Amino acid sequence: MPTSPTDIANLYNILGAGELSRLDTHPVELLVTLRIISEALPLAPQRIADVGGGPGKYAFALADQGHLVDLVDLSLGLIQLAQVEQDRRKAAGKGNLLESLSVGNALDPTILQHGIYDGVLLLGPLYHLVEESERVKAVANAAQLAKPNGVLFVAFVSIAAHLRDVAMREPGRLIAEKEFYAKYLQDGRYEKSKPGIGNVHSFHTRVGDIKSFFADNFADTLELVELRSQEGILGGSLDAALSKSEPQVIQAWADLMYEKYSTGEEHLGCADHLVAVLKKKT
Template identity: 40%
Template sequence: MTDITGVQTLYDKFRHDEWDRLELHRIEYHVTLTTILKYLPPPPALVADIGGGPGRYSLELARRGYRVTLIDLSSVLLDMARTKAQCEGLNIVIAQANACDLSQVVPENDVFDAVLLLGPLYHLVQLSERRQAMAEALRILKKNSTSLLCTSYISQLAHFRDIATKDPARLANQSQFYRDLLQTGNYKQLSYHARPGDVRSLIQSFPELQLLELRGCEGFLGGRLNENINQLPEHEFEAWLQLVLETGADEEGLASSDHLLAISRLIISSQGEQVVQSIDES
C-alpha cells in the first residue's frame, strides 16, 4: 500500500520546489498545457484538477475561463494555490482529499467535463490504488462523449537516467532493489514509475475509456536536456516546443521522456450510456 502520509509530508515539506518545478521544466508544462487544451471542451467547462498541487494548471485554466476545482493531498500546496488565486481574483474551488476517495469533497456523480489526474498516479504504488483513483475520476466525470480524462505518469526509464546522472554506482550496489523497481515500478511505498505499455494497459482495462493520445512531455529532451533551453528567448524556445510536440508521441519520444501524458475520452452510446469497447478499438 502507498504511504499516503509519507507522500503528503513530502509535498508539504518541498512546497517551493513544487511551485518552481514547472519553471525548471518549461517544456513539460507547455507540452502538457497545449495537449490538454487541444482536447478540452471550451470554457466555461467544469474541470477537476486532482493532484494539482500549487495550481499551475488550475490557475492557467481559470484565467482562460474554465470553472476549476483543485484537489490535492497537501494542505500546504493548497494554501499556496489559494493565495495565488486570490491575488489574481480567480475563483477556484479548493479541497483536500486523497484521489482514491473523493466522496467527502465531490459526493455527487457526473459533475465535471474534464478531470486532470496529473500527479497521483506517480505515487500510488498498487495497481488497485491506481485503478481506484481512475474509477473516482470516472465517477465524477459527466457521462458525455466529450468528457475527458487526462492522466500523467513518471517514466520508469527516467528514474534510471536520474541515478545514472547523480549516483551511477547505485545500480550495481543495490541491484536487487533496482531489479524489483524494474519489475513493479515501485520506489519504496512512495512512488510509482510506469512504462508506456503499463499506461496503455491501465487505460484499456477501463472499457468505457478510449485512449486518444499518449505522449512524452519532454520527448527526446528528457533526462534534463530540456533544462538547456529554459533561458532561450520566447521564439527560440517555441521552436523546440514545436519539435517536441511533433515528435513526443513517437516511440522514441515516449522512450526518452521523463513524464508521460495520456488523454482519454469517455465512450458513450447514442442513448447516453457508457459503452463497452473491445480492446482493439483503442
C-alpha cells in the same frame, strides 16, 4: 501494502517550494501538457477538475484560458501555496481565479461532485500509488467526476526517467543497490526512507504497461484516445536550459516537441512523464 496518504502529504509539505517552481525550470513540459489539454478541450469555458494538482500551476494556467477549475490536492502545504496565488490575484485584480481549492485524496470518491466535469486532470496522483488496485481506484474516481464524453488526462512517470536521473547524479547506486534495482526494473515500485524527507512511495512504468492498464481495467468505460510524452524527446532535464531563453524560443521548442516528438513509439521512452488522454464512454 497500501500507499500511506500521510507519507505522501508530508513529502509534498516538505517539497512545496520546489514543486511550485519545478515547471518554471521545465517549461517544455508545462507548455506541451497545456497544449495536450487545449487540443482535447478547445472551447472555453469548460469545467475542469484538477485532482492532485499541487500548487495549481496547471489549474491557474487553465483558468487564465477561461476555464472553470476546481483544484484538489492531498497536501495542505501545496493547497496553501495555491491559496497564496489565489489571494494575490484577488488583490491585484489580475488573472482569473479558481472556482475552489480544497484538500482531498484521489482515492476518495466524494472529493468533488460526480458527472459535471468536461475535463479531469490526474497529472500527479498515480506517481505515488504503488498498488495497482489504488491506481485503478483513482482513475475510476476521476471517471466518475467526468460527464459522458468527458476527457481524462492521466499522467505516469517512466521507469527510464528514474534511471536517467540515477545515471546523471549517482551512477554507483546501480551496483550498490543491485537487489533493489533488480526488483524495481520488474515492478516499478520505488519505496524508500530518505533522511530529512521520510518515506517516499512512487510508481514508475512503461509505455506498453500503460496501454495494458487501461485495456485490462477500463475497456468498458474509457477509450484511450492517445498517449503522449510531456517533454517530447527532452526528458532527463534536457529542457532545463530553455528556462533562460526568450519566450518565443521556449514556445518554438514546445511546438516542435508537441508536433513531431510527443506521440511516436520511438519518442515516448525519451520523456520523463507520459499522459494518457481518455474519453469517458456514454
